[in-house]
Every structure is written in C-alpha cells, then in structure tokens.
Amino acid sequence: MSNTKVKLQRVRMAFPNIFTPNTPPAGEGKPSFGASLLIEPGSANEKAVEAAIEAAAKEKWGAKAASILASLRKTDKVCLHDGDNKEQYAGFAGMMYVSARNPSRPTALNKDKTPLTEADGVLYAGCYVNAVITLWAQDNKFGKRVNATLGGVQFCGDGDAFSGAAPASADEFDDLSTDEEDDLTS
DSSP states (O other), X not given: OOOEEEEEEEEEEEEEEEEEEEOOSTTSOOOEEEEEEEEOTTSHHHHHHHHHHHHHHHHXXXXXXXXXXXXXXXXXXXXXXXXXXXXXXXXXXXOEEEEEEESSOOEEEOTTSOBOOGGXXXXXXXXXXXXXXXXXXXXXXXXXXXXXXXXEEEEEEOOOOGGGOSOOOXXXXXXXXXXXXXXXXX
C-alpha cells in the first residue's frame, strides 16, 4: 500500500469529527474520525495533494495508473473533490476539498503544539488548521479508490464558523461574581 504524506497549510476545516467518531448508518461501514479540508484551487496545497494522488496511483497500479486514475476521477472515487458539488454547504463553493478519515483518533494540537481536547472548544467547523494527511490507493473487494487518512490537525486561526459551530468565548458573558441576588426565582 502506497503511503504518501502531505502537510496542508492553513486550510479551513468542515464537518470535523476530530474527538468523537462519526457513526454511519447500520451496515454502512465502521465509525471513523475525520474532516473535510477546504483547499484553494491552484494553491500549493492542491498541487501537493494532486502529486500525492499521482504517486499513490503509480505505486499501486504502475503503467495502468493514468487510465485507472482517469476512471476514478470520473466517478468521484478520489479523495480530492470539487467543492462546487457541495455548494449548498458554507465555504465549499469555488473551493476544492479533501475528505480524510481515520479509524483512530487523529492528533489535535493548538498553535503552540499543546494537545487539544473537545472541551477546549478550539477546533470547530470553519476554523483554519494545518493538517497532515496520508494518501493511499485502495484496490480490494470494495473497489478501487484513492483515499486520504487524517493523521492530525493543528489549529492555526479562527474563521467564520460554519453553521454557528464556534463556541462562545468568556468575553461574551458578564462577570456575575459581584451580583448580590443569587436567588433567580423571585
């Protein structure tokens, strides 16, 4: 199995399941962690993903890689997708995106490389992250594909939250420690 790692720089994260796996409907696969990573068309990120897709295909299928890859692209069985196909979702129109999954929980880090937990509320749909993905070619009883495994994400900046997913900050609340009225029932 070809494993080509790519580090994506400052991409927006959508549909994050970083701390809790997504559970598919019964009979449709195993629970997995993952996210969609939005990539600017023509960017260094897109070029790196495309090169990794080509490398994974060549390693798996050799001389037949180009024709197999062309067929997979026509049937959308490659992990790099056209965001216009999901333009109904905020942030996808005009972008490319990588759908990356992992049966194991990926690494989640803050800017200073300290580990993050879900309770920290730092990672959300719409934030910017650096991400490490591994691309690999699949050829088994489930068919041929080029997939991406999400190894980890590092928060690198806030963005407009998709679907109001950003948690409220402490600055949005008043300091109630000096309130004399503790009984809210009166």
